[in-house]
């Protein structure tokens with residue numbers, strides 16, 4: 001991995017060239033433009049390699065990855081083809097470490113990885129569809145580039161507040177992006193997402209500027225472990241930056257639904273007042289629930305707190321007995337986690353989605 005990491009782009013391009021040359025039929029499983037896909041393959045390999053000596057984390061990760069691959073139409077017989085192309089690319093681009101020993105080790109590692117993924121997919125087939133079709137039933141523009149999109153899945157969609165899913169639009173086939181559920185599970189089964197159109201973001205621009213009621217999107221299975229721990233009475237400290245407020249709102253609704261009222265402190269960060277697009281909803285929740293406190297933190301305006309979201313949280317207190325949830329841009333999460341650790345909050349009490357998953361959510 002160390003040898004190929006600096007030339008990851010070249011190695012993955014060569015890998016896909018080998019794969020599609022030897023197995024042209026597999027090209028149809030991938031999006032037309034492969035740029036993000038190339039990064040994803042390498043990041044997945046890197047994640048698997050990083051956790052090679054930690055079987056519990058590795059198996060959890062690969063199980064999720066295997067299930068998630070069902071929506072792409074991946075079949076067990078595809079795995080050996082990928083393995084051959086991988087070995088071919090590594091043999092070519094890791095010349096100083098390659099040899100019979102390295103080859104045997106990679107074959108063993110890939111066999112284990114693919115078997116865990118295949119088993120997870122097979123087991124998942126018994127209880128869940130590979131994907132859900134979902135019809136857009138409401139589309140609400142909140143700012144010139146942020147929309148709240150509400151969909152009705154064609155079958156029941158079980159998930160937990162704080163989780164996210166992968167979403168594919170009809171306009172960009174096989175291009176999937178992650179979005180968090182913006183509400184806790186609802187009795188009417190509807191799901192909503194907060195989407196910001198970002199520059200060069202195909203899926204986000206389509207969802208914000210093109211999608212209308214009646215359009216049908218596809219959803220993958222729910223994922224993510226940023227969920228409320230209902231076994232404790234600890235207070236909740238939630239940091240939501242920009243559209244990262246979506247899963248935080250879901251967590252607050254989850255506490256409401258669960259009925260055991262714990263103190264919940266939400267810090268809602270935005271670049272400007274205008275970007276606080278869900279402020280009214282959060283205020284309504286605060287008015288109905290005395291245990292909830294919502295504080296806006298605006299970078300450049302009156303009414304907010306100076307010094308950015310992490311600094312505002314520091315200013316407001318001692319949070320070391322709270323469970324902490326962070327959701328927003330990767331930089332906000334990194335600085336937020338550093339600030340909280342620096343204040344003595346134990347890392348086991350801090351939850352957020354993987355920075356890698358969030359990178360996928362931005363386009």
Ligand SMILES: NC(=O)C1=CN([C@@H]2O[C@H](COP(=O)(O)OP(=O)(O)OC[C@H]3O[C@@H](n4cnc5c(N)ncnc54)[C@H](O)[C@@H]3O)[C@@H](O)[C@H]2O)C=CC1
Pocket residue numbers: 179180181193194195196240241242243244245246247268269270271275297299308309310327328329330331332333335336358359360361362
């Ligand atoms: N749409 C969704 O469901 C979800 C989105 N996200 C992620 O949230 C992000 C939202 O993006 P935008 O709305 O454009 O947010 P933004 O760029 O407007 O920033 C929102 C807040 O985060 C703060 N912030 C940004 N970078 C920071 C840094 N380096 N250090 C400290 N604070 C920082 C800002 O000051 C602001 O308060 C995206 O990265 C998205 O992937 C996360 C979870 C769910």
